[in-house]
Amino acid sequence: MLRASIQYSGADAELSGIAEGSKAGDAGITHGERLTAFADAAVAGDPAELATARDALRAAAGSEILVDAAGVVGNFERMVRIADGTGIPLDGVVSAMTSDLGIELGLDELESRRVTKANPLTTAFRPVFRGVLKTGLRVAGWRSRKRR
Amino acid sequence: MSPFQNSELHLPIRPALLAVHAQLLESFTRSGTWWTGAERRAIALEARAASTCGLCAKRKAALSPFSIEGGHSGPGELGAEIVDVIHRIVTDPGRLARSWFDRVMAEGHLTEEQYVELVSVTVLLNALDVFACAIGSSPLALADAQPGSPSRVRPATARIEGAWVPQVPVGADGGDDWTAAYGDREYVPQIGRALSLVPAEVALLNLTSESHYMSIDHVTDPGYSEPDRALDRLQMELVASRVSAVNECFY
Numbered sequence: 001m002l003r004a005s006i007q008y009s010g011a012d013a014e015l016s017g018i019a020e021g022s023k024a025g026d027a028g029i030t031h032g033e034r035l036t037a038f039a040d041a042a043v044a045g046d047p048a049e050l051a052t053a054r055d056a057l058r059a060a061a062g063s064e065i066l067v068d069a070a071g072v073v074g075n076f077e078r079m080v081r082i083a084d085g086t087g088i089p090l091d092g093v094v095s096a097m098t099s100d101l102g103i104e105l106g107l108d109e110l111e112s113r114r115v116t117k118a119n120p121l122t123t124a125f126r127p128v129f130r131g132v133l134k135t136g137l138r139v140a141g142w143r144s145r146k147r148r
Numbered sequence: 149m150s151p152f153q154n155s156e157l158h159l160p161i162r163p164a165l166l167a168v169h170a171q172l173l174e175s176f177t178r179s180g181t182w183w184t185g186a187e188r189r190a191i192a193l194e195a196r197a198a199s200t201c202g203l204c205a206k207r208k209a210a211l212s213p214f215s216i217e218g219g220h221s222g223p224g225e226l227g228a229e230i231v232d233v234i235h236r237i238v239t240d241p242g243r244l245a246r247s248w249f250d251r252v253m254a255e256g257h258l259t260e261e262q263y264v265e266l267v268s269v270t271v272l273l274n275a276l277d278v279f280a281c282a283i284g285s286s287p288l289a290l291a292d293a294q295p296g297s298p299s300r301v302r303p304a305t306a307r308i309e310g311a312w313v314p315q316v317p318v319g320a321d322g323g324d325d326w327t328a329a330y331g332d333r334e335y336v337p338q339i340g341r342a343l344s345l346v347p348a349e350v351a352l353l354n355l356t357s358e359s360h361y362m363s364i365d366h367v368t369d370p371g372y373s374e375p376d377r378a379l380d381r382l383q384m385e386l387v388a389s390r391v392s393a394v395n396e397c398f399y
Contacts, residue, residue, distance in 0.1 A: 004370040005385045021390060029382050039390040042282040045199060054284060063159050064378035067283060071165060072379065072387045074279035075360035079339055080397035081271040082353070084241035086264070087249065087312035088338040 031061045035069055042073045152285035159283055162376065168359040169279075172272050172352065173288055179296035180269075181346045182262045186293040190225040191234060191266055192273040196287060197222030198238035199277070205239075213243050229257040230266070237270050242396035249312045261302055261345055264313050268349035275356065299348075303329075306345050316344040333365070340364045361388065 011028060021040050026032035034057040041053035058066045082088075151169070152161065176192040178185045198204055201221045207213040213236070219228075220235050233252055236244060252258060258266065277287045303325035306314040316322040316329055318336070329347045330336050340357075343349040357364055361384065366372040373381045 005381050007370070009370075009382060011382060021394075027386070029386050030380070031383065032386055035383055035387050036390045038282070039387045040394060042278060043391055043394045045278075045281060050282065051284065054282070062378065065383075067159050067161055067165070068377050068379045069383075069387050070279050070282035071360035072384055073282055073391050074275040075356060076388045076391035077278045077395070078271040078275035078356065080392050080395040081237050081241045081274065082267060082342050083339060083397055084244050084395075085237045085267045085271070086342040087244075087246055088342045089310040091337050 031057065031065065034060050038066075038069055039073055042070065043077065151288055152280060152283060161283075162359075164359045164376070168355050169276060169288065171355065172276060173290060175352060176269060176273060177291050178294040179298050180265050181301060181348050182259070182265045182298050183269075184293070184298060185296055187226070188265075188269050189290055189293045190223065191230075191269045192290060193223045194226060194231055194234045195238050195270040195273040196277055198235040199274075201235055201239065204235050207236075208240050213240050214248070227257055229255055233258070233263070233266065234270050237267060238274050246312060260313050264343050264345045265349055268343050268346065268352065272352060272356065275360070279360075303345065303347060311338070311342060313342075314345050315341050316347075336364060337367065 022033045022037035024033075024036070027036075029035070034053070038050075038053040038057045041050040044050075054066060057069065151166070152159070175188075177189050180188050183191065198220070203216070203218040203220050206218070207216050210216050220231050222231060222235070224231060226234075229252070236248075252263070253260065280287050303316050303322075305322050305325045306316050309315050309317060316325045318341075319326060319334060322329075325344075325347070329344055329350050330340075340350070340353070343353055354364060361367075362372065362374050366374075370381065373384075377384070379387070
């Protein structure tokens, strides 16, 4: 969804923050470096590292962003465990949008890749879906920004 | 008043977040669909203990998480096999495999329905604790278990549709079961259907998504942002994607 949001928003952002975390800097997203450092520390759970990341995010972005980021971290700690614990397959749309991301971000190397299977029909029509989706997102974003 | 013990930071926690946290905490202590209130509370406390379990830390560091035997540290109010399932879900979800799930089911300590409800309680408690820790607070205390019996209602239409566990089929195939869980929606992503074998847990999942991230109806609309959030959509998706990547979650 990050890539879809980037395409929709027309922002000059990169996906490197996903794979590299805070090493990628802000990756074109406001407070991106501090947000990924905070997410990493919250998942790892080391108290000292987390306190440092929390203070840095709060100082740069404010308390409201800190609280909302903590909420998203908690929510996705839950989501990944539901996905991995129930062995759900990829949705058709997600599969079409993420096929080349697997290589770009090294996702195809993950253990859970063996568990999470794509729908064979989606795989067959993947190039068509992906082209339509990318174009559709750009057009929708452009039209939405024009209306504002 | 916020129940989070963080007097130094004085963080402005949205009322919607606090309300859902209170609702989730209460849900851990009352009877569910397949577990009693005492059992759900025990699952939640075991999930809380997993993050500091020595055996789980050794397994996480090992080449194969199934190569190291031993006992988990925690309250131990549930059977050892059930405790092991809870700890693995919390501490090493990326290496859970179909063969592991099949073995758990074959052992006969859990039914599919109990497993789905256990996953839900485990991950919801973990989400609350991660949130508390992230803002620099202590975990929220659980009240005593409430009396009552599980309702034991299974959606009649639930069937295997690609996941390890049965799910309510989409739309007309799911009939009243689909309508009860998802209203007039024509499509719900797999992540929103994963727990549909126990519809009451789907309701808790939706509440949590809406308050911490966004309504499941808006997830596939990349232009949507919840109006009361400090994070914009790009920032939200960056944090979400990074958490998934660190957890090595392919989905």
